[in-house]
Amino acid sequence: MTLDVDIRARVGAFLLEAAITAHAGEVLAVIGPNGSGKSTLLGAIAGHHSAVDGWIILGGRTLDRSVPPERRRIGLLGQRPMLFPHLSALENVAFGPRAQGMPRGEAHEVAHAQLAEVSLDELAQRRPAELSGGQQQRVALARALAASPDALLLDEPFAALDAQTAGQARRLVSELRDRVGIPIVLVTHDPLDAVVLAARTVVLHDGRVAQQGTTADVLGHPNSSFVAAVAGVNLxxxxxxxxxxxxxxxxxxxxxxxxxxxxxxxxxxxxxxxxxxxxxxxxxxxxxxxxxxxxxxxxxxxxxxxxxxxxxxxxxxxxxxxxxxxxxxxxxxxxxxxxxxxxxxxxxxxxxxxx
Structure with missing residues (x-):
């Protein structure tokens, strides 16, 4: 299960041109400043933008404009968990399997299993307002995985968390990377996320790929003063x-x-x-x-x-x-x-x- 992307995506006046590959069982980090095209890239892969040319291939399936987001089998998790406030954690996680036609009882079994994977099964009946920010983000991650995605896109999932909770979330993603064996694309503004989680890193700048390669190469020896500034090193x-x-x-x-x-x-x-x-x-x-x-x-x-x-x-x-x-x-x-x-x-x- 490999995710191959080579696209031109236009959102308003902004144009993104990027080619990336994320392999099964790896985290590919995408870093860059605000406005560089990171979220646009994930939105294009997930099918949320219509003005996209090129190709997106996931596990041999071509995801062109005719494939809507709900049929792409791609999970997307952003900075905010975006849970349904009127549903319990269990029902939030069961939503994806239920939307795919799974019977209620079976969907609840899947939801309980996913909540257990993020150490929240004991809070299954609580609503989002009764959970901390970190707990809500873990429920959102469980919800994304309950739909059995072929790839997972994470859009700055640690940005709204405090330092301790963000560290716990990074460990969870690390365990997830080793367990589920699907491509994971992690957008972040923090090079630490790439160092901790990603074997390879892509740097975006003004809608273009400024550098990509192993995380050690990209962050350890940038090819431009811009990438050096992003990586936080002297060049x-x-x-x-x-x-x-x-x-x-x-x-x-x-x-x-x-x-x-x-x-x-x-x-x-x-x-x-x-x-x-x-x-x-x-x-x-x-x-x-x-x-x-x-x-x-x-x-x-x-x-x-x-x-x-x-x-x-x-x-x-x-x-x-x-x-x-x-x-x-x-x-x-x-x-x-x-x-x-x-x-x-x-x-x-x-x-x-x-x-």
Whole structure:
């Protein structure tokens, strides 16, 4: 059961052009900023948009415009659970099988089994208003699975949940991935979801695929500054010198693991802002992965501070608040910075890095 998609979908003035493949038993993550086309992609696959050209093939079945959403055997779960407020959790989950013609008693057996899979069978008789947000989302997931879909589309299902409940929901999707063996497409704005759940990741930007591949490649070594920003990493492009050290456009020198560069090769160096270490400016030297700079901007981030320097504004540095204070980080301070060799990913590139 494989989901193959190659479409052009128009919604108002917005045009999406995307080709993706999701295999049975895997989660394919789709990430990108608001307005990049993530929800449009899922809506087109589910059959909710009429202006769609190209093809959508699921398990050998072609899902063209003549196949309405209810006949596509595709489950779609969004940020909001959208449960029927007047029905119990059991009746909500049984709705899909009942709509497919299953007798009431048998549909209830299926619903009880699905609620048990999400650890909510004991709350089967409660209505949505009597459930927490996380419990409602789990009921919605059980409802989607009760209809025996051939593929499951998840549209930012963790966005409305608190951190603890979102973590529980991620574990549930992970267990689901290993158990049901159908293609799952997960749209998210959080790269963490891709890291935790997806073997492969697609990045959308302005209705186009900016990059796709294994999650390790896409998030670990982006091919453009845009994807690097989405992934939350630093990306420096440049040319290798005679020693195979990459000299970036700002004059810094980089070495790390990955591709071995030869003199004249163009390439990129990637590292996480949190892997940067702050040290006294006097200790800086003209060596790879080290630089000095004057702090020009400091921003709060969860658990710490992100800072930038006037000399190298393209490099973000993250550190705990206590560490930043202990090392004298403040606007106007001159500091030294370094990144360990093993924290820098090197990649040879055949073209200039895209914006």
């Amino acid at each position: 420096l492009a440049g040319t290798a010198d005679a020693d195979g050290i990459l000299r970036s456009h700002s004059g810094l020198r980089w070495a790390g693991h990955g591709d071995r560069l030869s003199a004249g090769d163009t390439g990129t160096a990637v590292f996480a802002p949190g892997s940067v270490r702050i040290r006294p400016a006097s200790a800086a030297a003209e060596v790879a992965n080290a630089w000095t700079g004057t702090v020009s901007l400091m921003e709060p981030i969860p658990g710490g501070i992100r800072l930038f320097t006037a000399e190298h504004p393209e490099i973000a540095v993250d550190c705990p608040s206590s560490s930043a204070l202990a090392r004298g980080a403040r606007p106007g301070a001159q500091l030294g910075f370094s990144v360990a060799h093993q924290d820098v990913s090197m990649r040879r590139s055949s073209a200039a890095v895209l914006p």
